[in-house]
Amino acid sequence: MPPIIETRDLTKRYGTVVALDRLNLLIPAGAIYGFIGPNGAGKTTTMRILTGLLAATSGQALVAGHDVAREPMRVRRLVGWMPDSFGVYDNMKVWEYLDFFAASMGVPALRRKQLVTELLDLVDLSHKRDAYVMELSRGMQQRLSLARTMAHEPQLLILDEPASGLDPRARIELRELLKELRVMGKTILISSHILTELAEMCTHVGIIERGHLLVSGEVGEVLHALQPHKLVEIRVLARAEQALALLPGLPGVRAARRVAPLPDPVLDPARPADDDGPATLNVDYVGDGTGLSVVFKALAASGVPVVHFAEQSSDLEDMFMQVTQGLAQ
Amino acid sequence: MSTFHNPVLLKELRSRMRGARAFVVLTAFLLVLAVFTLLLYAVARQRVGSDPLNAGRSIGKALFLGVAAVALVQVMIIVPAQAAGAIAGEKEHETYDLLLATVLPAWEIVLGKLLAALAYAVLLIVAVVPFMALAFLFGGVTATEVLIALLGLLATALLYGSVGIVWSVVSRRTITATVLTQATNVLMLLGIPFLIFPFGSLFLFGTPQLPTWFGFASYPFIYGTGWLLALHPFIALGGAEYVLSSGDTRWFVPMPGTLQAGHQIWIPTPWLAFVLMAVLASALLLTVATHLVRPVPRNRKLPSIK
Numbered sequence: 278m279p280p281i282i283e284t285r286d287l288t289k290r291y292g293t294v295v296a297l298d299r300l301n302l303l304i305p306a307g308a309i310y311g312f313i314g315p316n317g318a319g320k321t322t323t324m325r326i327l328t329g330l331l332a333a334t335s336g337q338a339l340v341a342g343h344d345v346a347r348e349p350m351r352v353r354r355l356v357g358w359m360p361d362s363f364g365v366y367d368n369m370k371v372w373e374y375l376d377f378f379a380a381s382m383g384v385p386a387l388r389r390k391q392l393v394t395e396l397l398d399l400v401d402l403s404h405k406r407d408a409y410v411m412e413l414s415r416g417m418q419q420r421l422s423l424a425r426t427m428a429h430e431p432q433l434l435i436l437d438e439p440a441s442g443l444d445p446r447a448r449i450e451l452r453e454l455l456k457e458l459r460v461m462g463k464t465i466l467i468s469s470h471i472l473t474e475l476a477e478m479c480t481h482v483g484i485i486e487r488g489h490l491l492v493s494g495e496v497g498e499v500l501h502a503l504q505p506h507k508l509v510e511i512r513v514l515a516r517a518e519q520a521l522a523l524l525p526g527l528p529g530v531r532a533a534r535r536v537a538p539l540p541d542p543v544l545d546p547a548r549p550a551d552d553d554g555p556a557t558l559n560v561d562y563v564g565d566g567t568g569l570s571v572v573f574k575a576l577a578a579s580g581v582p583v584v585h586f587a588e589q590s591s592d593l594e595d596m597f598m599q600v601t602q603g604l605a606q
Numbered sequence: 607m608s609t610f611h612n613p614v615l616l617k618e619l620r621s622r623m624r625g626a627r628a629f630v631v632l633t634a635f636l637l638v639l640a641v642f643t644l645l646l647y648a649v650a651r652q653r654v655g656s657d658p659l660n661a662g663r664s665i666g667k668a669l670f671l672g673v674a675a676v677a678l679v680q681v682m683i684i685v686p687a688q689a690a691g692a693i694a695g696e697k698e699h700e701t702y703d704l705l706l707a708t709v710l711p712a713w714e715i716v717l718g719k720l721l722a723a724l725a726y727a728v729l730l731i732v733a734v735v736p737f738m739a740l741a742f743l744f745g746g747v748t749a750t751e752v753l754i755a756l757l758g759l760l761a762t763a764l765l766y767g768s769v770g771i772v773w774s775v776v777s778r779r780t781i782t783a784t785v786l787t788q789a790t791n792v793l794m795l796l797g798i799p800f801l802i803f804p805f806g807s808l809f810l811f812g813t814p815q816l817p818t819w820f821g822f823a824s825y826p827f828i829y830g831t832g833w834l835l836a837l838h839p840f841i842a843l844g845g846a847e848y849v850l851s852s853g854d855t856r857w858f859v860p861m862p863g864t865l866q867a868g869h870q871i872w873i874p875t876p877w878l879a880f881v882l883m884a885v886l887a888s889a890l891l892l893t894v895a896t897h898l899v900r901p902v903p904r905n906r907k908l909p910s911i912k
């Protein structure tokens with residue numbers, strides 16, 4: 278089975294602006310792919326090329342093995358696209374909106390009636406069936422928009438910043454909806470410039486900046502690849518100095534330092550500088566779990582009273598900052 | 607088949623006929639017609655006072671001409687205005703790209719939009735029928751004249767609607783499309799009459815000596831000019847009325863000036879020429895429009911008609 282999305286050296290120039298620079302994207306079927314990058318990175322450009330609305334300058338874009346430029350109609354049937362703006366018509370009811378787009382996608386009239394009911398049910402808008410589209414709240418419009426993208430039951434959903442402009446509650450509802458879609462077997466390409474919006478719902482992530490794909494892959498893999506450095510937090514009841522002397526000599530430890538600064542002997546004469554009370558240490562560690570247990574054993578064996586030894590979870594946010602900072606410098 | 611299943615047409619009909627706008631426009635249209643009819647009737651009565659024998663006929667004729675002219679002007683304003691918003695409106699509502707991302711071919715979008723504007727025109731034209739019937743009751747007007755007047759209104763709607771569609775595809779905003787459309791129509795109304803000079807000279811002099819232009823003459827040139835004149839609703843339909851009221855109901859007539867010359871050229875009678883030209887020009891305009899339907903760049907950085 279071909280990947281649902283594949284781009285080969287996809288390049289797009291607007292005059293002198295290079296919006297996409299030899300982008301090679303590979304998204305397997307069934308993934309929820311978080312396409313992350315700051316504003317102007319090229320996310321919308323990529324998505325518009327994939328829906329056939331924009332022609333690439335060079336390179337190729339394939340959806341389920343079909344070239345977007347050569348078989349545009351075929352690709353449109355496979356893709357449900359939600360742009361970063363919500364298109365509303367005056368004087369149009371919610372059910373008519375879905376019926377119209379289903380009809381425009383070639384869904385026969387007989388099927389449409391039932392389909393509209395199903396879609397409204399899915400996005401929890403059945404009670405708004407006869408309301409005017411213009412009068413819906415932003416969150417409801419967004420859900421209606423999502424229902425529209427599914428009007429022809431496509432395999433792939435391309436959602437351009439669907440969470441932007443939504444209040445937290447609507448955002449949670451959207452997230453729940455996307456999980457449901459994943460269960461239904463849809464592949465979803467979803468973009469955002471805010472990482473936390475996508476953090477927990479994606480199976481895959483790609484980070485794009487200035488038209489370059491910096492990293493791409495399964496969330497776990499990407500995290501791993503980006504984070505050889507682990508931050509380990511150690512709390513000791515005493516003998517912090519001894520631990521700090523010992524740690525740098527252990528395999529994999531790059532640096533160790535005390536987190537809470539030492540009490541100042543001038544301002545706080547009650548406590549001596551060499552106070553040997555409880556302390557928190559941070560260790561920058563490179564290596565796997567087995568190596569880390571060696572570090573723990575060595576500390577314990579030397580008599581340091583360790584009460585807490587934990588790898589800090591690094592999240593997508595850190596990763597994003599790390600990657601994009603690297604490029605900005 | 608696909609015309610009647612055209613989703614764009616269905617959508618337009620649903621939402622256009624809803625809401626107060628369609629109702630308000632139709633009411634205004636009828637009010638204008640009614641006021642003019644009353645005024646015309648008053649004036650016509652006064653004028654025929656001295657000739658009671660032919661009073662009915664003259665009043666009927668005056669009413670018919672007045673109603674036809676007022677309806678024509680209104681159709682020429684309302685229909686292109688409707689058409690101008692057709693596709694530019696989609697851009698304003700940010701639904702244009704959504705439309706283009708469907709599997710609807712461009713021609714179906716264009717045709718759906720045009721038919722929706724025409725459906726509206728048919729509504730207006732049907733509303734004219736009672737007024738024409740009134741004129742018919744007075745006498746002095748034949749059923750043929752009435753039918754051809756209605757057909758002429760429909761052809762005008764088609765032609766002017768198509769102009770509106772082209773500008774609607776090109777423009778980003780309805781207001782721009784509307785201005786460009788009305789400007790084009792005014793230009794056509796004012797510009798085409800200038801062509802009457804070469805053509806008119808034929809009428810006036812009606813001799814075998816045809817005028818020569820830049821060394822080449824003559825029939826093809828005059829013939830072409832005639833076809834262009836046929837694009838002017840007032841000239842073409844006015845000419846049609848002139849021919850019809852003289853009792854000539856032939857579809858094809860010899861070209862003026864060629865009768866005496868011995869080698870006759872048969873040309874369609876004005877109303878037929880107008881309908882043919884309207885259909886031809888619309889087909890051409892709609893083909894152009896279809897080819898111009900393509901996604902708009904999102905950023906407004908690129909130069910383009912705003």
Ligand SMILES: Nc1ncnc2c1ncn2[C@@H]1O[C@H](COP(=O)(O)OP(=O)(O)O)[C@@H](O)[C@H]1O
Nearest residue numbers: 291294296316317318319320321322903904905
């Ligand atoms: N129509 C256009 N004309 C010129 N430049 C454009 C156009 N559309 C996008 N760009 C440029 O291409 C780059 C990528 O834009 P875009 O794909 O919209 O980014 P994103 O969706 O990630 O915010 C930006 O630098 C943007 O200014």
Ligand SMILES: [Mg+2]
Nearest residue numbers: 320321322361
């Ligand atoms: Mg964008």
